Amino acid sequence: MNHTDKAVAIIPARGGSKRIPRKNIKDFFGKPLIAYSIQTALDSQLFDKVIVSTDDEEIADIAKKYGAEVPFLRPSELSDDYSGTTDVTKHALKWLQEHGENYDYVCTIYATAPLLDKKYLKESLEKLKNSTAVNAFSATTMPFPIQRTFKINKDGRCQMFTPEHYSARSQDLEEAYQDAGQFYFTKTGKKSDEIMFGKESIPVILPRYLVQDIDTLEDWKRAEYMYQAIKASQ
DSSP states (O other), X not given: OOTTOOEEEEEEOOSOOSSSTTGGGSEETTEEHHHHHHHHHHHHTOOSEEEEEBSOHHXXXXXXXXXXXXXXXXXXXXXSTTOOHHHHHHHHHHHHHHTTOOOSEEEEEOSSOTTOOHHHHHHHHHHHHTSSOSEEEEEEEOSSOGGGXXXXXXXXXXXXXXXXXXXXXGGGSOOOEEEEEEEEEEEXXXXXXXXXXXXXXXXXXXXXXXXXXXXXXXXXXHHHXXXXXXXXXX
């Protein structure tokens, strides 16, 4: 970044996770889960500040221990099951602005991303800086052609979404991508009405072995296996 560019990382981490209680600070191979996102953000050296936005004193204390700043506790109306990360990031930026701090780039990083790799953070910011795009975010390929997927109807039977592709060969179908759920960079000075998965965003493609949402205990177990396999291969 040139000397006028400033970037801040915002890591949302509320206390009230339902499916995995205290998920953000649950032990993951000797460290609280959130520590991985904080340390990778700091190691990337891309950010003037790494801030954790939380409503929870214990999470705040742990975040500070691992090097993040927690300059405020998030209000309760932004800490329920329906609060989106966009609103949380906007709240943090507004708080910073009100305290005389302005940033050119903001990166929302999920607290549940132990497989986060700083090289993709760097790639995202570099691509964003050198383009007219507003956003850059982590994405990955779908493991199976979406054109050949099906749902289960109310009778417990199969129903294809696009039955016309039933006989198509996988290699003849267009590749599809999905959100990797790790980070989202945005140029703060550019207004956009586009959704994140729209024409003003650059997807930065991660290998699937680095991508695992952690919402359920099954997800958690899978993330553990993936983390162990990656560490063993290094």
